[in-house]
Amino acid sequence: VVAPVGDQFTERIVIDVGTEDGIKEDQPVVVGENTLIGRTTDVSRNTAQVMLLTDRVFAAGVRIVPPAEFDPASGEVSPAVTAENVPYGQGKLGTSLEGYLGVDYVDHRLRAEEGDYVVTSGRAGGRDLLDPPGLYVGVVESATSQDIEQFKKIVVDPAMNANDLEDVRVIVGWAGQEG
DSSP states (O other): OOEEEOOTTOOEEEESOOGGGTOOTTOEEEETTTEEEEEEEEEOSSOEEEEETTSTTOOEEEEEEOGGGEETTTTEEOHHHHSTTOSBOEEEEEEOTTSOEEEEEEETTSBOOTTOEEEEOOEETTEEOSSOTTOEEEEEEEEEEOSSTTEEEEEEEESOOGGGOOOOEEOOOOGGGOO
16 A cells, blocks of 8 residues: 545545556455455556545445354355345445445345344346455444335444555456456
């Protein structure tokens, strides 16, 4: 990580790899083995900006996973969780207007409880997404019914700390990155 970039509405960092290193826009960026911190944007020859997952325009497909089904250290997700039509909540990760990281459009009938893990889903509607499945995003801080009773409001405590980012890794070659 070279430098932070942005203002009160954006959260980005600059990393010292670019097109010469095979970096393209929209590639997932992680810290450690599998903790998602954001995606590459504005890639130049030797640098790239990374839009952090706490940036207001960042979005990702995610799945809510019970602690017994996921190991955040290794990124191992139980096969039961990756199957289609599992009884765990799924939705769109993003930062709300109120400033919290959350998951929208989680069906109120599906599991999403305080302490559950939030991981990238990798697929939606039968197609690959920008992020591979099983990247660790954070922990469900709270799950409550929204005004529209069919959805839950999920608040996420992100696993990454933007102030502690030093060494990050860009994931290249994920199928969702192919046109």
